[in-house]
Amino acid sequence: MPYLKKVLPQPEPVDCRILTAALDLFVNNGFHNVSVHEVQKQADVSIGSIYNHFGGKEGIARALYDHLLNEIQDLVDCAKEEKITAVERCNEIIRQLFNYTETHQNIISYVFQPRHNEFLPDEPPICNSSPFVAIREIIQQGMDNNEIRKGDVLVAFSAIYGGPIRMINLRLDKIIKDPLPDLLDEILDCIWQGMLVTENNSEDNIGLHSVG
Amino acid sequence: MPYLKKVLPQPEPVDCRILTAALDLFVNNGFHNVSVHEVQKQADVSIGSIYNHFGGKEGIARALYDHLLNEIQDLVDCAKEEKITAVERCNEIIRQLFNYTETHQNIISYVFQPRHNEFLPDEPPICNSSPFVAIREIIQQGMDNNEIRKGDVLVAFSAIYGGPIRMINLRLDKIIKDPLPDLLDEILDCIWQGMLVTENNSEDNIGLHSVG
DNA sequence: GTCTATACGCTGATAGAC
DNA sequence: GTCTATCAGCGTATAGAC
Numbered sequence: 333m334p335y336l337k338k339v340l341p342q343p344e345p346v347d348c349r350i351l352t353a354a355l356d357l358f359v360n361n362g363f364h365n366v367s368v369h370e371v372q373k374q375a376d377v378s379i380g381s382i383y384n385h386f387g388g389k390e391g392i393a394r395a396l397y398d399h400l401l402n403e404i405q406d407l408v409d410c411a412k413e414e415k416i417t418a419v420e421r422c423n424e425i426i427r428q429l430f431n432y433t434e435t436h437q438n439i440i441s442y443v444f445q446p447r448h449n450e451f452l453p454d455e456p457p458i459c460n461s462s463p464f465v466a467i468r469e470i471i472q473q474g475m476d477n478n479e480i481r482k483g484d485v486l487v488a489f490s491a492i493y494g495g496p497i498r499m500i501n502l503r504l505d506k507i508i509k510d511p512l513p514d515l516l517d518e519i520l521d522c523i524w525q526g527m528l529v530t531e532n533n534s535e536d537n538i539g540l541h542s543v544g
Numbered sequence: 545m546p547y548l549k550k551v552l553p554q555p556e557p558v559d560c561r562i563l564t565a566a567l568d569l570f571v572n573n574g575f576h577n578v579s580v581h582e583v584q585k586q587a588d589v590s591i592g593s594i595y596n597h598f599g600g601k602e603g604i605a606r607a608l609y610d611h612l613l614n615e616i617q618d619l620v621d622c623a624k625e626e627k628i629t630a631v632e633r634c635n636e637i638i639r640q641l642f643n644y645t646e647t648h649q650n651i652i653s654y655v656f657q658p659r660h661n662e663f664l665p666d667e668p669p670i671c672n673s674s675p676f677v678a679i680r681e682i683i684q685q686g687m688d689n690n691e692i693r694k695g696d697v698l699v700a701f702s703a704i705y706g707g708p709i710r711m712i713n714l715r716l717d718k719i720i721k722d723p724l725p726d727l728l729d730e731i732l733d734c735i736w737q738g739m740l741v742t743e744n745n746s747e748d749n750i751g752l753h754s755v756g
Numbered sequence: 757g758t759c760t761a762t763a764c765g766c767t768g769a770t771a772g773a774c
Numbered sequence: 775g776t777c778t779a780t781c782a783g784c785g786t787a788t789a790g791a792c
Contacts, residue, residue: 346757362662364576367785378759383787385757419740447657450574457717481745483730486720487711491734494710498702505669508698518695522703526738528631533693558776579767590777591769597775601768 347385349375351399354392359441363393363451393451400443404463407432412466418474423520425467426496430512433500441504444497467493495519559597561587563611566604571653575605575663605663612651616675619644624678630686635732637679638708642724645712653716656709679705707731 353375357366372379386392411424433440471488474480502508565587569578584591598604623636645652686692714720
């Protein structure tokens with residue numbers, strides 16, 4: 333009955349309910365502090381279903397991880413399509429990550445906060461996963477084009493993304509009170525122009541918001 | 545017999561053996577993947593001793609946390625005494641953190657890697673602990689002195705320390721192969737001078753190593 | 757595919773001798 | 775203070791009906 337499927341509001345499929353519940357619980361309590369029974373209860377399914385779909389708790393975590401890393405990958409790909417220069421691409425990625433932190437807090441929290449290897453054995457460190465490798469490639473191209481100062485790619489990655497990632501963590505811990513998008517221009521200025529007082533920023537802090 | 549205590553090599557005291565063993569196991573396997581029995585075995589003490597000294601597994605983790613945060617606090621205090629300007633103090637702190645990452649890897653790993661609130665309930669986020677508050681004060685003073693560009697302190701903290709902290713994480717994950725002290729000058733240049741290509745760094749990457 | 761009831765290992769913690 | 779032996783509860787996973 334495909335007709336009904338289109339007209340009637342469909343309940344969320346079982347596996348989706350499981351993943352949503354698990355994400356919420358994992359992020360708020362930590363993977364190890366959540367039992368399968370709690371996921372089962374919050375998702376309103378039976379334990380049997382969970383083991384059918386994901387094979388266990390670790391299976392849920394792995395499915396979540398893969399799914400959410402793909403979302404980050406899409407975000408990076410999107411920035412690569414929309415922008416041309418390395419600096420613009422980096423800025424766009426940071427902008428989107430900041431937006432996500434406000435609108436999809438659980439997703440960002442799950443990707444950026446936990447030590448995944450503690451519950452996903454033989455998973456490579458997240459900074460070696462495909463979206464982060466793609467980011468490093470963008471930086472490398474920026475160096476080749478003489479946009480970004482040359483040097484060790486990992487150092488440059490840290491210098492460019494370390495600040496924004498730290499802000500994301502501070503925001504998730506509720507230490508930063510303002511929505512991150514409000515702070516975007518300021519951190520981008522810091523990244524590209526540096527933190528020393530110069531002629532450009534000693535009088536006010538307007539700086540070069542549209543740098544790149 | 546204080547004389548003997550000074551002359552004969554003393555075996556490490558029990559509580560110290562417990563903490564050392566626990567630190568090693570927690571860092572390598574994650575708090576939740578380590579049982580009290582494993583700590584007991586590696587420390588070569590009985591379970592009873594562990595409960596006598598620390599009251600349980602969480603007690604060990606808390607004692608470790610307090611102890612190691614104090615070490616970081618000492619490091620920050622030391623930098624405040626030795627250096628005068630905010631920039632110099634920040635550089636010194638980062639330098640010492642980089643050194644520690646090579647020589648006391650477990651300590652840095654325990655402080656910088658885990659989500660402590662997952663096993664230490666009602667512990668404030670680490671960025672609100674005293675050494676990190678002290679760092680923010682240094683930054684604030686730097687802004688007041690017109691050394692550091694003015695703006696939100698948390699943004700400035702992220703911009704200055706986010707990169708180095710990211711490098712510490714990358715180093716702990718063995719993604720960065722070189723000892724961090726070898727990369728110190730490069731990241732400091734990036735922090736203070738920014739990542740854009742300018743007259744100062746377009747020809748070579750010598751930059752202003754001794755800035756501040 | 758979904759569910760309930762059950763099994764069983766492990767872990768944190770205690771009791772009590774020394 | 776230190777130790778061994780033991781417990782109680784939880785949490786993962788399975789069996790088997792529907």
